[in-house]
Amino acid sequence: xxxxxxxxxxxxxxxxxxxxxKYTAIIKDAKTNRVLQGATVKVLGTTLGNTSDSTGSVTISxxxxxxxxxxxxYVGFQTKTDTxxxxxADRSIIVFLMEASKEDEELEEVVVxxxxxxRTIDNxxxxxxxxxxxxxxxxxxxxxxxxxMLLAESTGxxxxxxxxxxxxxxxxxxxxxxxxxxxxRDGFPLYSGFxxxxxxxxxxxxxxxQVEVIKGSSSTLYGGxxxxxxxxxxxxxxxxxxxxxxxxxxxxxxxxxxxAFYGQKFDKIGVTVYGAYNKGTAYDPSDIGLTAIPKxxxxxxxxxxxxxxxDATTLSVGINATSEKRIGGDMEYLKGNGNATHSxxxxxxxGRYSSQVELDHKFGGNQKLSLRNSVSYYDxxxxxxxxxxxxxxxxxxxxANYSRNGKTTDWVIGLxxxxxxxxxxxxxxxxxxxxxYNTIGVFAQNTWNLSEEFTVESGLRADYxxxxxxxxxxxxxxxxxxxxxxxxxxxGGMGYKAPSVFTEDAERVxxxxxxxxxxxxxxxxxxYGANYDINYRTLLFDxxxxxxxxxxxxxxxxxxxxxxxxxxxTNLSYLQPSGNIDTKGxxxxxxxxxxxxxxxxGYTLADVNQHVENRSTAYPLxxxxxxxxxxxxxxxxxxxxxxxxxxxxxxQLNDGTTGKSYWTTGFMAEKLWARxxxxxxxxxxxxxxxxxxxxxxxxxxxxxxxxxIYAPVDxxxxxGGIKFKL
Numbered sequence: 001x002x003x004x005x006x007x008x009x010x011x012x013x014x015x016x017x018x019x020x021x022k023y024t025a026i027i028k029d030a031k032t033n034r035v036l037q038g039a040t041v042k043v044l045g046t047t048l049g050n051t052s053d054s055t056g057s058v059t060i061s062x063x064x065x066x067x068x069x070x071x072x073x074y075v076g077f078q079t080k081t082d083t084x085x086x087x088x089a090d091r092s093i094i095v096f097l098m099e100a101s102k103e104d105e106e107l108e109e110v111v112v113x114x115x116x117x118x119r120t121i122d123n124x125x126x127x128x129x130x131x132x133x134x135x136x137x138x139x140x141x142x143x144x145x146x147x148x149m150l151l152a153e154s155t156g157x158x159x160x161x162x163x164x165x166x167x168x169x170x171x172x173x174x175x176x177x178x179x180x181x182x183x184x185r186d187g188f189p190l191y192s193g194f195x196x197x198x199x200x201x202x203x204x205x206x207x208x209x210q211v212e213v214i215k216g217s218s219s220t221l222y223g224g225x226x227x228x229x230x231x232x233x234x235x236x237x238x239x240x241x242x243x244x245x246x247x248x249x250x251x252x253x254x255x256x257x258x259x260a261f262y263g264q265k266f267d268k269i270g271v272t273v274y275g276a277y278n279k280g281t282a283y284d285p286s287d288i289g290l291t292a293i294p295k296x297x298x299x300x301x302x303x304x305x306x307x308x309x310x311d312a313t314t315l316s317v318g319i320n321a322t323s324e325k326r327i328g329g330d331m332e333y334l335k336g337n338g339n340a341t342h343s344x345x346x347x348x349x350x351g352r353y354s355s356q357v358e359l360d361h362k363f364g365g366n367q368k369l370s371l372r373n374s375v376s377y378y379d380x381x382x383x384x385x386x387x388x389x390x391x392x393x394x395x396x397x398x399x400a401n402y403s404r405n406g407k408t409t410d411w412v413i414g415l416x417x418x419x420x421x422x423x424x425x426x427x428x429x430x431x432x433x434x435x436x437y438n439t440i441g442v443f444a445q446n447t448w449n450l451s452e453e454f455t456v457e458s459g460l461r462a463d464y465x466x467x468x469x470x471x472x473x474x475x476x477x478x479x480x481x482x483x484x485x486x487x488x489x490x491x492g493g494m495g496y497k498a499p500s501v502f503t504e505d506a507e508r509v510x511x512x513x514x515x516x517x518x519x520x521x522x523x524x525x526x527x528y529g530a531n532y533d534i535n536y537r538t539l540l541f542d543x544x545x546x547x548x549x550x551x552x553x554x555x556x557x558x559x560x561x562x563x564x565x566x567x568x569x570t571n572l573s574y575l576q577p578s579g580n581i582d583t584k585g586x587x588x589x590x591x592x593x594x595x596x597x598x599x600x601x602g603y604t605l606a607d608v609n610q611h612v613e614n615r616s617t618a619y620p621l622x623x624x625x626x627x628x629x630x631x632x633x634x635x636x637x638x639x640x641x642x643x644x645x646x647x648x649x650x651x652q653l654n655d656g657t658t659g660k661s662y663w664t665t666g667f668m669a670e671k672l673w674a675r676x677x678x679x680x681x682x683x684x685x686x687x688x689x690x691x692x693x694x695x696x697x698x699x700x701x702x703x704x705x706x707x708x709i710y711a712p713v714d715x716x717x718x719x720g721g722i723k724f725k726l
Contacts, residue, residue: 038484165328238270294328492530529556
């Protein structure tokens with residue numbers, strides 16, 4: 001009897017052991033074949049589950065025999081299931097491939113070029129924000145004629161209007177002046193110095209593939225000037241599928257935008273052509289007698305030719321050409337009813353022409369040599385009733401760089417040479433503000449994968465400036481992929497800015513009475529700064545709700561800033577008192593997705609202070625607190641509907657007063673069909689205007705003295721149009 005019982009126990013234990021099965025798999029990205037650490041694998045209907053390790057391997061024990069459903073999930077990837085019958089006939093390790101969700105698949109395709117890397121945005125240690133795809137298209141609907149709104153509605157970026165009547169604006173990143181932001185196009189610095197004036201108003205988004213923003217010092221690859229940050233405008237490239245896009249837009253302020261883009265790649269040749277005509281009509285919504293939107297006519301033509309000699313060698317040749325005449329001021333004068341009282345105007349005539357040539361040659365499979373050159377010609381004149389300022393800037397940029405992408409290490413090394421020559425046209429006997437700057441620099445950048453989790457990017461640049469001497473600019477940043485939900489970046493570096501007379505303060509007074517820079521007694525402005533961010537993203541409720549949040553902390557200090565100051569009489573000169581400017585704060589970006597809805601919330605705290613000879617003051621024209629809110633509803637290929645609200649806190653003004661806080665709002669809708677769409681945008685539909693708070697000028701309308709512009713002056717404007725894709 002005892003033997004029988006023992007035999008039955010042994011058989012039962014054997015059956016139970018046989019019923020407890022083990023499942024082992026390696027989880028990989030179906031597109032890149034890289035292992036996915038932190039993927040969750042569950043046996044549905046049970047409490048069994050596990051997560052994949054750093055090799056992508058996952059093991060689940062204790063699975064009962066019979067049919068079981070195994071679920072695989074990973075943030076940013078499609079949740080999948082696999083039905084298996086245990087015990088498995090094949091006991092070998094299974095490789096399970098996961099596919100990125102549509103939204104994250106689009107993000108994975110974003111390869112940034114500002115860092116000269118072939119890596120995707122998720123794998124670069126330098127913190128980069130990219131505006132691309134649908135977001136770029138949506139922002140283009142709101143203001144098709146320029147990129148001011150595209151940048152201004154990003155967290156941490158503010159566009160500062162420097163002229164009440166002409167609308168000229170500059171970019172402020174984290175509260176610092178626009179002169180500390182470097183704008184490049186396809187890696188070419190085309191908008192620096194004098195040519196930065198009116199730049200934001202003359203760049204349209206239709207021929208842009210994406211916009212890349214690096215906040216903080218970014219001087220390693222491009223040289224001085226990128227103290228607050230870098231904005232890289234990436235042009236569309238020819239594709240094998242023809243691109244033929246047309247846009248026609250009109251506004252309630254009687255503005256007109258008509259533009260077209262064509263791009264196509266043939267066997268050995270690729271072509272892109274962008275052309276546009278933009279028109280503005282003098283507009284005064286506040287009925288104060290002065291233009292909030294000037295009258296202007298602008299023509300743009302950007303052709304580019306790509307020659308594919310073979311699989312390894314490509315030559316790109318392009319031209320950017322813009323011609324514009326813009327005039328604002330007294331409405332009666334612009335209507336042709338000018339007289340002794342109604343005689344004020346501000347007229348800008350600009351010609352902007354640049355060439356870009358780039359030769360790329362790949363060899364050895366993972367190595368590339370690039371040679372590039374640009375020549376820029378910028379002619380601008382500013383006319384007022386009793387004043388004229390005009391000049392010509394000719395600048396060049398030449399570079400040679402070598403890059404090598406290895407399994408664990410990427411290298412970029414190179415040298416570049418910049419020239420910047422400005423010649424002012426003599427209008428009187430005053431001293432001319434001419435300058436001739438030459439800079440030669442060498443740089444090296446290394447990106448090193450220490451492990452699956454850690455990547456470090458370091459760079460060093462050495463510049464010699466013909467007026468300001470030698471500069472050494474180190475930079476380092478690191479990426480830590482903590483797990484499937486968390487990642488973090490830490491970076492910092494040094495920068496410098498060669499002083500010139502072309503600043504926001506001088507632009508605000510049209511350079512009138514601004515004395516030449518005393519180069520012999522002026523030092524370059526130097527900076528150092530750092531930022532740290534942590535990113536979290538997850539999927540909830542079986543992947544129906546997506547949530548991500550990015551929290552960044554930043555600090556930048558600029559030593560020996562030059563300041564435009566009154567020096568007796570009516571003259572203004574640049575002084576360099578002992579002291580510094582610093583900005584510190586936080587940026588918070590949160591995104592929630594549910595079905596066809598997307599909610600974006602952004603908050604910026606920018607505490608910017610100027611320290612001069614033991615005295616500290618708040619830096620003018622900075623909203624210490626900003627809040628961005630965007631709600632989007634989108635049915636793919638059918639509808640896009642968006643609602644926006646932006647808050648700006650009080651700003652310190654240059655005259656010692658404080659500007660009021662305010663909200664602006666917007667609504668956008670677009671109906672899409674296969675080949676065309678129609679859109680409408682209600683910009684600032686609450687009609688927020690600075691002229692509702694206070695006057696924007698003192699003195700008489702004949703000779704107005706303008707105050708700082710810190711809020712919209714054009715008020716509620718409706719625009720709408722149609723887009724074709726043929």
